[in-house]
Amino acid sequence: MASRGDRNHIKNAQFAVLTAQTVFSTGFLAVGGLFATISESGAWLGTLLGALGGLAVAGLCSLVVQMHPGKNLSGIADAVLPKAISKLVSLSYAAYCVWLLAAGTRQFILAIWIPFLQTASPLTLAILVAAVTLYGANLGIEAIARASIVFFPVVVLSILVLAGLSVPVAAPGRLLPAVGVGVPELLRTSLLASSFGAECIVMMAFVAHTNEPEGVGRAVAWGVLVGMVMMAAVVAIDTVVLGSRAVTRVIFPVLEVAKLVGFGEFLERSEVLLLSVWFCAALLKQATVFHASARSIADTLGLKNPKLALVPLGASLVVASLYPTTVVAVLEWVRAFLRYTIWYALGLPLTLLVASMLRRPERAHQGEGRSR
Amino acid sequence: MRGALTRALLALSLLALCVMLPGCGGAAEIEDIGFVLAMGVDRHEESGIKLWLQMALPSSGPEGQAQQESLPFITTGETLYQALMKAQAQSSRRIMLGHVRVVVIGERLAREGIAALLDPLVRDGSFRYRSWVVVTPDPVGEVMQVSLGGQVAANYINDLMEREAPTAGVPSSRFIDLLLAVEERGMEALLARLALAEQEDDGGGAPQAGGGPGPADTMLGGSGEGVGGEAETGGEAPAPRIPVVDGAAVFKGDRMVGWIDRRLSAAVLMLKNAIQGYTFTHELAGEGQNRAVFSLLSTNARFSIPRESLTDPARIRGSTVRVNVAGLVRLRELISSEQYLTLESLERLSADLSARVERDIRDLLHTAQAEFRSDVIGLGERFRQRMSHSKWAQVQGEWDEVFSTLNIEVTANIEIRKRGQTMRSPGQDTAI
Numbered sequence: 001m002a003s004r005g006d007r008n009h010i011k012n013a014q015f016a017v018l019t020a021q022t023v024f025s026t027g028f029l030a031v032g033g034l035f036a037t038i039s040e041s042g043a044w045l046g047t048l049l050g051a052l053g054g055l056a057v058a059g060l061c062s063l064v065v066q067m068h069p070g071k072n073l074s075g076i077a078d079a080v081l082p083k084a085i086s087k088l089v090s091l092s093y094a095a096y097c098v099w100l101l102a103a104g105t106r107q108f109i110l111a112i113w114i115p116f117l118q119t120a121s122p123l124t125l126a127i128l129v130a131a132v133t134l135y136g137a138n139l140g141i142e143a144i145a146r147a148s149i150v151f152f153p154v155v156v157l158s159i160l161v162l163a164g165l166s167v168p169v170a171a172p173g174r175l176l177p178a179v180g181v182g183v184p185e186l187l188r189t190s191l192l193a194s195s196f197g198a199e200c201i202v203m204m205a206f207v208a209h210t211n212e213p214e215g216v217g218r219a220v221a222w223g224v225l226v227g228m229v230m231m232a233a234v235v236a237i238d239t240v241v242l243g244s245r246a247v248t249r250v251i252f253p254v255l256e257v258a259k260l261v262g263f264g265e266f267l268e269r270s271e272v273l274l275l276s277v278w279f280c281a282a283l284l285k286q287a288t289v290f291h292a293s294a295r296s297i298a299d300t301l302g303l304k305n306p307k308l309a310l311v312p313l314g315a316s317l318v319v320a321s322l323y324p325t326t327v328v329a330v331l332e333w334v335r336a337f338l339r340y341t342i343w344y345a346l347g348l349p350l351t352l353l354v355a356s357m358l359r360r361p362e363r364a365h366q367g368e369g370r371s372r
Numbered sequence: 373m374r375g376a377l378t379r380a381l382l383a384l385s386l387l388a389l390c391v392m393l394p395g396c397g398g399a400a401e402i403e404d405i406g407f408v409l410a411m412g413v414d415r416h417e418e419s420g421i422k423l424w425l426q427m428a429l430p431s432s433g434p435e436g437q438a439q440q441e442s443l444p445f446i447t448t449g450e451t452l453y454q455a456l457m458k459a460q461a462q463s464s465r466r467i468m469l470g471h472v473r474v475v476v477i478g479e480r481l482a483r484e485g486i487a488a489l490l491d492p493l494v495r496d497g498s499f500r501y502r503s504w505v506v507v508t509p510d511p512v513g514e515v516m517q518v519s520l521g522g523q524v525a526a527n528y529i530n531d532l533m534e535r536e537a538p539t540a541g542v543p544s545s546r547f548i549d550l551l552l553a554v555e556e557r558g559m560e561a562l563l564a565r566l567a568l569a570e571q572e573d574d575g576g577g578a579p580q581a582g583g584g585p586g587p588a589d590t591m592l593g594g595s596g597e598g599v600g601g602e603a604e605t606g607g608e609a610p611a612p613r614i615p616v617v618d619g620a621a622v623f624k625g626d627r628m629v630g631w632i633d634r635r636l637s638a639a640v641l642m643l644k645n646a647i648q649g650y651t652f653t654h655e656l657a658g659e660g661q662n663r664a665v666f667s668l669l670s671t672n673a674r675f676s677i678p679r680e681s682l683t684d685p686a687r688i689r690g691s692t693v694r695v696n697v698a699g700l701v702r703l704r705e706l707i708s709s710e711q712y713l714t715l716e717s718l719e720r721l722s723a724d725l726s727a728r729v730e731r732d733i734r735d736l737l738h739t740a741q742a743e744f745r746s747d748v749i750g751l752g753e754r755f756r757q758r759m760s761h762s763k764w765a766q767v768q769g770e771w772d773e774v775f776s777t778l779n780i781e782v783t784a785n786i787e788i789r790k791r792g793q794t795m796r797s798p799g800q801d802t803a804i
Contacts, residue, residue, distance in 0.1 A: 040761070114497055139379050169548065176757035242548075246555040249494070260501045260548060 009211040012219040014145035017152045018288055019200050019223020023054065024230050025155070025278070025285040026104035027196045029111050030334060031231060032238030032253035039189045041244040042180020044236035046189025051228035053190070053342055054197015058224050060349035061204055062217020067356045069213045073204040074299035080355040089348065090300040096344055097202060097293035098313070101286060102320035103337050105129055106330055108282050109321060111252050112275070126321045129283070134314040136287025137294060138307070141206050144291065148284050155281045158274050159230055162254075163237055165261035165270075170240040180244075192338040196231060197224045198345030205292035251327055290317070406465030409442065409526035412512040413489060414478025419448035421481075423455035424516040426526050427463070428471070442524045444516065453492040470498030473530040475505045475547065476566065478512045482621060482628035487554065490626075494551070501548040504533045506566040507621035507628060510613075514568060518615055525615070529566065532617055537564060538648035539667070541638025542617045554626050557768040558752020561623035562640055565631060568613035624746040624772060632739060639736035642671040642697055642729065643749045654728060656708050656721075665705035666725070669789065672698045675754050682759050685766040692779045693751065697729060702790040711796040712788075722786055729784040737780050747775040 010018075035043035068076045073093060077086040109125045117125070136144055179186050200220050210216050238253035241260060250256045258271035294313055298306030324330055412424030429441040445462060449455030460467050475493075477486060493499045506529065508515050518525040533545065543549070545564040553561035620637040621628045632640075641647040649667050656662035676694040680687050712718050740748050752771045756764045767774050 041757075116497070118497060143379055173753070173757045177760060179760075181761045243552045243556045245557070246552055249555065256501070262502075 010142055010145040010206070010209050012210055012212045012215045014149055015203065015206070015210055015216060016219040016223040016226070017148050018141075018145055018206075019058075019203050019220050020227040020230070021148050021152050021155075021223075021281055021285050022199050022202050022288055023196055023224055023227025025282045026108055027199075028231050028234045029107055029252045029254055029278075030331065031193075031196070032235045032242075033248050033250050034331065034335065034338075035189045035193065035235060036239060036244055036247045038192075039180035039182075039185040040248075041175055041239060042178055042186045043189060043244070043247075044175060044232050044239060045178050046180070046186050047193040047235045048228065048232035049186070049190035050193025050195075051197050051225055051232075053194020053346075054200055054224035054228055055221055056194075057198045057342075057345045057349065058200050058217065058220040060346065060353060061201060061207075061220060064349050064352045064356060065204075065207045065213070065216050067353075070208055072206065072208045072295070073352075074296060075208070076352055076356075080352060080359050087300050089351070090296050092344070093201075093204075093348065094293050094296035094300060096341065097205075097289050097296060098316070098320070099337060099341070100199060100202070101133075101289045101293060101317055103330075103334055104282065104286055104289070105133075105317060105321035106323070107334065108279070110327060110330060111255060112279070114251065114327070116272070116275070122322060123318075126318045129286070129321065130314045130318045132283050133286040133290045133317065134310055136283065137290040138310060139287075141209055141288070141291055144284055144287050148281075148288075151277070151280050151284060154277050156230065158277045159233060159237075162258060162261065162274060163233065166237050166241050166257060169260060170237075172240055174240050174244050175236060191342065192335075193228070193231070195338040195342040195345070197228050198342050200224050200227075201345045201348060202289055202292045204349070205295050251331075290314075404465055406443075406463050406467045407471040408467060408469055409471060409524065410474045410476065410516060410529070411469075411472055412476040412478070412516040413452065413481060414512045415481040415484060416448045419455075420450045421452055421455050422446070422448050422512075423452065423459065424476075424513055425459050425467070426516055426524060427465070427467075442526070446513070451492075452489050456492070468498055469493070469496050470500065472499060472503045473526045474533070475503055476512050476515050476525075476529070477505065477507050477563075479507060479509045479621075479628065482507045482563075482623075485626045486550075486628075487626035490551065490554065493547070499547075501546065501551065503547045504530065504564070505545055505547050505550050506533070506564045506617070508566045508568075509631070510568045514613070515566065515615060518568075518612075520612075520614060529615055532566075532615060533564065537617045539651045540617050541634045541641060541647070541650040541652075543620050543637060543641060544646065545620075553623065556753065558747065558754075558756045558771050559750035560625075560746045560748050560772070562637070562748045563621045563623065563628075564617050565619040565621055566615050566617055569616045569618075571612065571614055622740070622744050622746050622748055624744065629744045629746055632736070635732055636736040636739060638668070639729075639732040640748050642668070642699065643673045643695065643733065643736075645671055645673055647671050647699075651704065654725065656710065657724065658708070658710060662708040662710070663705075664703060664708065664721075666701040666788075667704055669700045669702055671700075674698075675751070677755065677758060682755070683763070685759075685763050688755070688767060688774055689777045690779065692781060694781045694783070695733075697733065697782070697784040699729065699784065699786045700789040701725065701786055703788060703792060706797055708797075709800065711800050712791075713796060718788060722788055725786040725788070726784040729786055730782050733782045733784070737782070741776045741778070741780075745772050745776045747772055751775060751778070751780075 031047065032043065035046055039046050064076060068079060071079065074086075074090045077089040081089060105126070109122055109129060113120065113122055113125060180189075200223060203220055203223075207213070207216050210219075234254050238247050238257055241257045242250060242253055247253050255271060255275065258274045262270050290313065294306055294309045297303075297309040297313065301309070303309060324333055407428040408425050409428050410424075410426040414422050416422035423446070425445040427443040427445060429443055445459045447455045447458035447462065449458055456467065477489070516525050518528060520528055523531075533542075537545070542564045543562045545562075550561050550563060553559050619631055619633045620640070622630050622632055635652070638647065638650045638652070641650065647668050647670065649669065651665060651667045653663055653665050656664055674696050676696075678691050678693070681691045706712075710717065712721055736749075740746055752768070752775060756768070
């Protein structure tokens with residue numbers, strides 16, 4: 001994987017699409033209900049404002065990357081931090097990615113299992129998802145990026161189709177008042193939503209793979225913006241169709257909306273088509289995050305062949321995606337993820353940035369001494 | 373490059389397998405699934421709930437013929453789910469609610485509250501929120517037995533609601549509408565009234581809804597029996613009665629509080645900007661039986677809420693809300709010597725129609741505010757959208773009471789937009 005990854009190069013447009021896909025896919029399934037519980041009709045605006053947090057993370061990452069061109073997260077950490085702390089940073093990053101991976105997989109398995117495949121074994125689903133994810137990760141980031149550039153526009157189109165089909169049953173007034181329950185709740189919603197935008201930090205594992213390093217920051221920022229605007233659009237669609245209070249009752253509101261709308265009697269049950277598209281995008285996101293996790297674990301453990309990390313990671317993904325067993329616990333897990341990970345996503349690049357700034361004068365000083 | 377393509381194809385194949393494989397173990401033949409097309413629910417004296425199910429019988433015959441066959445189930449239970457389980461015990465097929473087209477609720481149960489019915493339906497992953505929900509004053513069992521032109525009740529009622537309900541001024545009445553009204557504050561449910569009517573005989577006369585008053589009357593109360601109800605036809609064999617949609621059931625929370633006729637039901641739709649081709653007969657001024665039939669194509673109701681009411685909830689009670697309804701109509705039939713070929717005559721007719729609409733809306737508001745105390749027009753939702761949440765929270769719990777104190781002033785402006793393919797009626801020699 002490392003050798004293939006090392007020679008892989010992706011364009012910044014692909015980088016932006018990968019970022020948008022990472023930010024948007026999986027989280028959008030339950031987000032409408034989660035945020036409407038806090039700020040009711042203001043959930044969509046809170047989600048949109050959450051892009052600011054994601055953009056802040058993207059900005060910090062961009063500054064760090066500009067100071068260390070051609071290096072991934074682990075390489076940057078090794079360069080600016082003591083070895084032990086660098087390993088700790090890589091390990092914490094791997095833990096973040098695994099948490100993201102497990103939460104995303106569990107959510108998606110439930111989204112398929114509860115309404116569509118109640119008789120199927122969740123273990124079978126988990127194994128299949130893990131197998132496809134592992135296979136995607138093994139192909140390398142270039143293959144994932146190429147597939148994403150095909151699938152993600154289809155996902156964007158599917159959301160537009162969903163919005164169009166919702167028009168006959170939608171009441172736009174349900175988005176008012178725009179601040180929802182109040183400004184404090186709106187800010188809380190935006191802070192939680194920014195955790196989705198902050199998932200762009202996963203891209204730090206691949207910054208060395210771009211063939212246009214100077215534009216990476218802008219690509220990540222665009223990805224965050226597109227992903228969060230799409231997520232806010234999904235929350236808005238959920239609200240105008242299901243109502244700002246009624247949406248809180250539904251586990252996966254966007255699926256309920258997809259079940260509700262259709263092309264009249266011409267094409268009923270179109271939700272399966274939409275779900276298939278979303279499922280493909282989610283698998284590509286999971287493959288991206290899995291790839292980042294495997295690289296980070298390999299760097300932490302000093303494995304010469306990162307493929308050794310793939311199979312144990314895949315097995316642990318299967319186990320992790322089977323727990324928690326209840327929907328209530330899963331949503332609690334997602335809430336915990338939203339509550340805490342924004343701080344990690346902000347703290348990690350900030351730490352690297354401060355360390356880089358502190359090391360720079362030191363290096364300059366050392367260079368000056370040598371020249372003398 | 374070729375290798376990457378091969379890998380991408382492999383990945384796609386795996387994706388497809390991922391979607392398809394989990395279904396292999398639990399495959400079920402179509403003959404083993406009981407596709408429920410219609411559900412009827414009413415109060416049962418002993419058990420609590422009486423349930424009627426109409427199950428499709430898929431066959432290998434022609435599609436049209438296959439749709440006509442159905443299997444009825446009648447069970448009882450303390451709850452809806454218990455009754456469903458009893459039906460499941462009686463059936464060799466696995467009951468599936470994903471194809472339910474219509475849910476018929478008996479008036480008696482509707483008046484006692486239907487919240488308990490909603491829970492098992494929203495928990496079922498296959499049940500569609502697009503299913504129609506109607507309330508009937510007639511015996512639910514009789515409605516469920518209807519079979520006309522080879523069509524079973526589910527398909528007949530579905531077609532009726534799809535195509536005829538809009539012209540009859542009947543509300544949308546889908547399951548999602550009921551759910552929203554029960555869950556959201558500031559709006560109450562309005563469900564279509566489905567009644568059984570005698571078929572017209574050679575002697576003429578319009579079909580009359582079973583147990584219901586004529587279209588021009590406001591329907592209050594109702595039989596509330598939900599059982600029995602043989603058609604009275606003297607000593608002769610009773611003619612089969614046909615379902616008709618006529619008027620609506622008004623709810624307060626999850627309980628039905630009364631009926632309104634099609635005139636008032638249409639007035640609700642005008643205020644909600646949801647009218648779609650409501651057709652009505654209008655008596656024209658002048659001598660003789662002069663009349664015209666119009667279709668109301670669309671309405672645009674604009675509410676003007678006083679600013680002080682939005683900023684101070686204490687001032688909402690008794691405040692004056694103004695509503696202006698602009699509408700477009702199409703002339704469908706004109707039986708009159710006056711052919712309305714001048715601008716002056718058209719303006720006169722428009723004013724006459726506007727006055728009629730104003731009267732209908734005022735009658736509706738009087739019924740909703742004074743008799744039912746139920747905000748079926750969703751005015752509360754308009755307040756909620758324009759108020760801050762903290763201020764709305766002060767009134768949302770008692771909104772129906774606040775609604776009944778509002779002074780709502782109505783003005784209407786109806787314009788005759790279309791008159792068909794002729795300027796005047798045949799035989800009328802009025803010059804254009």
